[in-house]
Amino acid sequence: MRLVVKLAAVVASTIVLSLSIMVLLPADLFYLGFILGMTIVLVAVVSYPFKLSILEERNPSVESIAFWSRSMGYLVEEQSGKVWVGIGRWVRIAVFSGESRQGHKLYYKLDPTPLAWSTLLVCLLIFFLVPICAIILVYALARVSMFAERDLAQTYKGDGRSISKRSEGIMGSLMDGLSEAYRLSSETLDAMRSHYHDLMVVVALVVFLSWTTALFVITWTSWVHDESVLPIVVAISAVTVLVLLAAFLFLRRSYAPRLAELDKWSKRLRDETLAVSSGEWKRDDQLCAFDLLVETSAKLPAWMDYRRRSVWYRNPAASMLIFLLLWWGVMGILTSVTAYWDLVVNALGLILSIFAIVSGLYLYFRIRKKDEKEHERATAEWNSRIENAHQLIGKTIEDL
Amino acid sequence: MERPDMYVVARILERLWREEGPVLKTRLQIGARVNYDVFVRYLDWMIKKELVRFEKNPDGHERVRLTAKGEEAYRRLVQWMNEVIHGRL
Numbered sequence: 066m067r068l069v070v071k072l073a074a075v076v077a078s079t080i081v082l083s084l085s086i087m088v089l090l091p092a093d094l095f096y097l098g099f100i101l102g103m104t105i106v107l108v109a110v111v112s113y114p115f116k117l118s119i120l121e122e123r124n125p126s127v128e129s130i131a132f133w134s135r136s137m138g139y140l141v142e143e144q145s146g147k148v149w150v151g152i153g154r155w156v157r158i159a160v161f162s163g164e165s166r167q168g169h170k171l172y173y174k175l176d177p178t179p180l181a182w183s184t185l186l187v188c189l190l191i192f193f194l195v196p197i198c199a200i201i202l203v204y205a206l207a208r209v210s211m212f213a214e215r216d217l218a219q220t221y222k223g224d225g226r227s228i229s230k231r232s233e234g235i236m237g238s239l240m241d242g243l244s245e246a247y248r249l250s251s252e253t254l255d256a257m258r259s260h261y262h263d264l265m266v267v268v269a270l271v272v273f274l275s276w277t278t279a280l281f282v283i284t285w286t287s288w289v290h291d292e293s294v295l296p297i298v299v300a301i302s303a304v305t306v307l308v309l310l311a312a313f314l315f316l317r318r319s320y321a322p323r324l325a326e327l328d329k330w331s332k333r334l335r336d337e338t339l340a341v342s343s344g345e346w347k348r349d350d351q352l353c354a355f356d357l358l359v360e361t362s363a364k365l366p367a368w369m370d371y372r373r374r375s376v377w378y379r380n381p382a383a384s385m386l387i388f389l390l391l392w393w394g395v396m397g398i399l400t401s402v403t404a405y406w407d408l409v410v411n412a413l414g415l416i417l418s419i420f421a422i423v424s425g426l427y428l429y430f431r432i433r434k435k436d437e438k439e440h441e442r443a444t445a446e447w448n449s450r451i452e453n454a455h456q457l458i459g460k461t462i463e464d465l
Numbered sequence: 466m467e468r469p470d471m472y473v474v475a476r477i478l479e480r481l482w483r484e485e486g487p488v489l490k491t492r493l494q495i496g497a498r499v500n501y502d503v504f505v506r507y508l509d510w511m512i513k514k515e516l517v518r519f520e521k522n523p524d525g526h527e528r529v530r531l532t533a534k535g536e537e538a539y540r541r542l543v544q545w546m547n548e549v550i551h552g553r554l
Binding site: 242 | 479534545
């Protein structure tokens with residue numbers, strides 16, 4: 066049975082179940098949305114390790130599938146006999162052939178990206194986001210199904226030999242290099258965007274916490290007369306909004322040009338990969354795929370640096386832990402100093418909150434330090450590798 | 466020519482490989498993105514190295530064709546750059 070059909074069956078049965086519960090128990094649309102969303106999320110999470118069938122009695126080569134996926138403009142990686150194809154930002158699939166009763170069979174398996182896992186985690190923590198998460202999930206799975214069960218299956222229903230032939234030789238190497246460059250640029254763009262959004266969230270949180278603290282100081286202490294409280298609160302709120310806007314503007318000015326440049330590169334690589342695969346480039350005098358590969362190789366160290374900066378993108382689990390520790394810490398401090406419980410409980414709450422903040426900061430700086438070292442090593446290795454390759458190519462041309 | 470620029474050599478080889486047939490010199494020069502004098506020097510060097518060869522056409526225009534050695538040289542160049550991009554070289 067097809068993935069979309071299975072999902073549709075689950076969704077339909079959940080709607081029926083939820084409606085039945087609504088009739089029996091007093092509930093509202095939010096409740097229905099939550100149950101529906103939770104069911105879709107749980108079904109997807111439980112079923113993602115299973116392999117799904119694409120075609121019976123077909124055994125196309127990994128290179129051929131990779132070549133075809135690249136020519137369709139997807140992000141492709143070949144690893145241990147499998148082709149990993151990125152379908153949007155949320156999910157990748159691994160396409161591989163395996164044994165079946167009828168002989169060979171082409172399968173695929175879902176592989177959610179780190180972004181998908183972290184989004185899912187956020188949705189589960191902030192439970193009213195579950196229906197939104199379910200909508201994203203259904204959309205991502207529908208795209209996967211269209212790629213694997215419709216496009217890929219139809220392409221290889223025939224013998225697929227013309228694709229296998231084109232994937233060999235110079236054409237195959239060019240497509241491989243261009244699409245890998247496209248994958249790297251596209252992932253770097255995602256990482257940089259993620260870093261930009263992380264900074265916006267951090268700035269918003271810091272500003273919000275400063276505003277909350279300022280309000281707390283004004284309303285809970287006797288420094289300000291009662292009649293002056295309202296104008297001061299309005300003034301502080303206005304300053305907070307201005308600071309927030311100025312910070313966002315500064316971030317935008319700093320990141321927008323780099324994002325635009327990377328976006329341009331990524332689109333250029335994608336367009337030229339598609340042009341090469343379709344044969345449109347044959348008459349284009351200005352295009353040179355080799356030049357593009359050389360130019361891209363020179364940009365790789367800078368792209369690696371951009372990717373390193375986004376901790377959330379590379380290590381969403383650690384980022385989530387750091388975020389939660391800091392959030393709990395700050396909220397714990399605010400609660401401990403405002404709530405009137407037992408003195409010992411308040412003191413304990415304060416100590417635990419400070420401990421959470423210190424742990425979060427320690428974890429962040431530890432990851433950062435490790436990353437810096439790793440980045441220095443990797444950049445030096447890349448630079449020497451590129452220099453060696455250029456020397457090798459130059460020498461070979463001289464010796465021809 | 467002592468030190469040929471790999472970009473120019475690769476552009477000429479790629480242009481010829483893409484065309485799958487003999488190409489007019491002027492058209493090839495546009496693809497190489499160098500002035501005519503430099504282009505002629507590169508072409509002489511490539512003919513000497515047997516990477517390309519001239520072909521006489523019935524219309525009287527001289528055309529350039531990629532040799533098997535030229536195609537192999539281009540394949541190696543692309544393969545190397547591919548390895549660099551994949552971080553394998």
